[in-house]
Every structure is written in C-alpha cells, then in structure tokens.
Amino acid sequence: MRENTVAQLKRAASAEAIETELQRQLAVYSQHSTAYGAHFAELWEITSECILGGKLIRPRLLIGAFDALANSQAETPPVSRDAVIRIAAATELLHYSFLLHDDVIDGDLFRRGRPNLIGTLLQVRRPEPLCASDAVLAQDEAGEQRGPLHWARTSGILMGDLLLSATHQIFAREALPEEIRIRLLDILDHTITESVVGEHLDVGLSDGLVPADLDTVLNMSRLKTATYTFELPLRAALVLAGASARAEMVVGMVGRHLGIAFQLQDDLLSTFGDATEHGKDMFSDLREGKETVIIAYARMSEAWPSIEPYHGRANLTEEDGVFARKLLIECGAEGFIRSLIDEQIRTCIEFLAQPDHQLPVEVIRYIEDLVASLEERRS
Template structure:
C-alpha cells in the first residue's frame, strides 16, 4: 500500500475527486437548465469557483478509506462511494464558504474575488445602484449555497446503504451541519455583542464551525465506508475533533501573524471586522487590551495601526498561548491514535501521524 502521505496528501487521488465534483455539478446544471437562465447562470459561475482550494477534506476522506480497507478487493469496493462522498463534502464546504462570505460581507476568497465579487463585476454596467447590486449578489450566493447543501445531502442519501451503516453515514452528515450552523450562529452573536467573548465560548465556537465538518465528518465517513464499526468511527471522530480545532486555531493565527502572500487574506481584515477569535479572547484578559481595544473592529484600521496591534497581541502572550494550545491538541490526537494502534491498523496510524506533521508546518 502507498504510504499515508501519498494516499491522503499527494496528487494521486486529486484527479478522481475533481472529476467527481465536476460530474455532480454538471448533473445539477442539466436539471437547472430548463428552469430558467438566472438559476442556470448562477450555478455555472459557482461551478467555476468550487475547485481551486486544497481539497483537504475530500483527500482526507479518500486517503483514510484507502488506509483502513487494507486489501485491494475491499479498497476497490469502497473507493467509488468514498470519492462520491468526498465530492459531496467539498460541495458542502463551498456552500458554507458562500454563506460565510455573505455573513462576513467579504468579497475576496483564496486571494481572489469571490463568487459575490464576480457577480458584481458582471453586473457593473447594469441598471440599479451599487447597494441594490450588492444585495442581489449576496442573495444569489445564499441561494446557491442552499442548493449546494441540498446537492451534498442528496449524494449522501444515495450512497447510504440500507441498514445501520447507512444510517450512521447520514447521522454523521446531520451532526456536521448542526454543529457548523450552531458555530456560525454563535460567531454572529459574538460579533453582535450578544454573547460574552469568553475564551471557552470562542474556542467551542471555533470547534463547531470547522472541526466537525472539516475533519470529524471525513474521518467518521471513512470509517463507515470502510466497513468499520462504531468503535473505530468514534475514535476517528475524536481525533478529527481535536485536529479540526487545531486547524481553525492555526487559521486564526495565520490571519493575523501569517504572510498574506501565503494565505491570500488581508492581514488585518479580522481586526477591522472585530472577529472574536481565541487570539482576541486571550488578549482581552491581558494588560495590553486597553491599547488594543480602540483599534479592534475599526473599519478604517491602517496598515501601520494593524502592525502595532499585531505587536501588542504578541506582547500580550496571546500568540504563544494559542500556539501552545495547538501543540496540546495535536499531542492529544496523536496519543489517542497510539493508544489503539491495533484498532486502526498501521496505515491509518501513519496517515494520522503524517496529517499532524502536515498541519504543524502549514502556512496557508
């Protein structure tokens, strides 16, 4: 069997996943075409935006299935459903991104104009004011996101075999959507000042928003599609929960302390928007907060002011505390895996170990 890194993170499985994503999008386009030009065009534009990311979630799922199945025969039986479910998770991911861009009023994604911005570019010469066009573009993004969610659910339903395993697969998807929406609602409440920005609340929000659908869902799905029982599914779900939270905390750090050329974001956008991240929650408890607070959420924050706030966040200890928490989460995930190596098998243990190493060094 290929090494864990080659299975999950190399280019060998990317083509299959991308082909399946395109097939799912094209199938939906065929059904939308006779229903009206507005829906067909919006779907076509969204289809051109879906691919282009790292495909972390679908590659993790397929790689985990390859690692768990062992024999070539079992792998051949599981690979087709795995690729289709992997494609569904990528569509789910893009649906959440569309909704997130609407909520955050963003016009950039992955360092490029996002779906909303592309619509605005198309409509620039149309009649109507800029506010009207922006509302229409955001409304379109919301509706396309809804349709992508529906498409992902449909794929899961088709792949859910009759019986307990199929029910577990659907429950894993349902839990991922429930927690992701709950996390987003908490994020909205935090931004509106309706929830106190305590560290525990912010960390739980981060876990719900990202960990459940980005890591827990792919790993639980892999266990189910590989024919493994609830014990393996639960263990991999726990591992995914820990690594998913570590991944989101890394994102929070990269947004403020990373290199814009690497992560493709405005380095101070989270500060301007007043995003309540774990970094900010820790800084709030420090003596540096009175110096940070006047600039936090300032839409006109300059680059010089942003750099000064970033320095204060480092001095407050927030950066080091979050880095220490990320290390702790990774260690806990590794410990979980190595307490049950026989349950998962050597290939799956190696895959998780490689995944942790990959996440530790990421810059985007």
C-alpha cells in the same frame, strides 16, 4: 520507486479523481438548470466555476483516510472506491454551501482573493467595476431599495440551499448497506448541526450579543470549522471502509482535536504570519474585529486597554497593524495559542495510544502525517 513517491503519485491520482467527480456532479446540475431559463443557467455556471477553484481539503482527507484503512485490510471494503469518491466530492459542495451563507451573513463580496459568487453576479449585472466599498452599498439596498446587490445576495442564499440539498442527495442516493447508510446520515446530520451552531455563535460574538470569553470562542471555532473539515471526512472514511463504531468514535475525537489545532494555526498565521503566503488580506482579522482565540486571550490580559483601539478599526494602517501585532505577542497571546495547539496535538496522540482504539497502523500513520504537516506549517 521509493515508498513516499508512490504515496505522492497516489495522492495526485486521488485529487484528479475528486476533481473529475466534482465536475461531473456540477455538470448534472448545470445541465438541468438550462430548462429554467438563462438567469438560472448562468447562476449554476458561475457557481460551478467558484466551487472548482477550491483546494479540496475535505474530499482529499476523506479519500486519504479511506485508502489508508482499505489498504490495511485483507477483505474488500463494503463500499466501492468510486462511491467513496462521490461522497468525498459532495463534502466540497457542503463546504461551499457554508461559505456562501457565511458570505451573505457577513456581507462579503470577496473570497480567496477574488470576487465571490455574490461579487461576480454583481459584476455581471452592473457596468461599474467592483470595489471594497460596495459592501457598504449593501445596507442602502437591503431594505426598501432593491437592486442588483439584493438579487446577488438572494442568489447566494438560494445557491447555498441547493448545494446543501445536493450534498444530502448524493449521500442519500448511494446504494449502501443499510447500517452504513444510517451511520453516514448520522455523521452528516451531526456535522450540519455543529456547523450551524458554530456560525450562529460566531455571528452572536461579532454582533456583541454573546460575551467573547476564551471558552466560547474556542468552542465556536471548533463547531464552525473543525467538525466539518476534520471530523466529517475522517469519520465518514472509516464508516465507508467498514470500521467499527469504536474506531469511528476515536477517529472522530482525533479529528476534533486536530481540527481545533489547524484552526488555531490558521488564526496564528492570519494574525502573525506572512500575508503573501497564506493568501489572506494582511491584518484583516484585526480590521474586521474578528473574535479569535488570540483576541479572547488578549482581552483577559493587562495589555487589553492598549490593544482594544486597534481591534475592529476599519481604517487600520499597516503601521497600526504591526504595532498591534507586537502588543499581542508581548501580552503572551501568541505563546498561549501555541501552547493550546500543543495541547490539542497531545490529546490526539493520547487517543491514538489507547490500547483499544481498533485502528490499524496504516490509519495511525496517516493521522501522524497530518500532525506532521501541521507542525511543518508552524515552522
């Protein structure tokens, strides 16, 4: 068997192990929930189904980096691979906790092209089919008038709390050597703080209370997504494999820049990419008036007065969208974001080229593969 076929098989086995562990973690909570009546048991059941539909990006990244480092060492890592899988699976619970509170804050009823937890709960409670205009209903029910949507949103807040709590529990219960336990808790604390700051900034930008300059939007994007998607799994993997504080720091910086690059790539794809391929609603960023780095750049250009009317236009037609996209390309926004991505990748490579990074060649190769997968997505 060729080396990359072996690697592929290993990756598939890891994905299966993560999935199984995640199912086990959710089953424990589901089982406990039955003691508290039908409503709460149903809530856990629906939440579990929603969580298990994810791509497991963060857990897979964590296991991938851990294996790369563990395989490069003569000595056994200080933490068993089973424990690493438990912690990796918990990062998916954290991810879903963030998604839930994000959906409550944004008033969204859909995610991944399907009704999200709130949308699903609403469907369970009401006979009418769910439609996009249900989001508007929210505002009629939010205040004095209460009903199924208010309860569904409340459930979103509360399940987000339980998943955040479950993440901490799984991290804290693992019988790890004291030093590793504290380093892992440090990473979790740092991650949650940065993700919250990012969300707070994102909403401040959308609500028009924070000026949408390029630096702020770029910083928001890093904090809200890059930290928990790349920095957390990579740093946690290294700590669990017994790496030095120096190696953890370098891989954290690499994760940060790689995370920004992926996030920028996502913004590019959802504005300029093929809608069917990345599974997002075409022109949804434009329609929602999302403050992306693309828009922040366009704001500074002379073309902004002609782009602005399309930004946040709820009833944007496809023709409008195609036209606005053309304007965004012409003003140089697309090219600028591509250059920003290149800059982030260059910074990653510079970190890896430092003589004292204390990272074995297997980890370097693993990160280079991630960079390559980013470059593939662009073509």
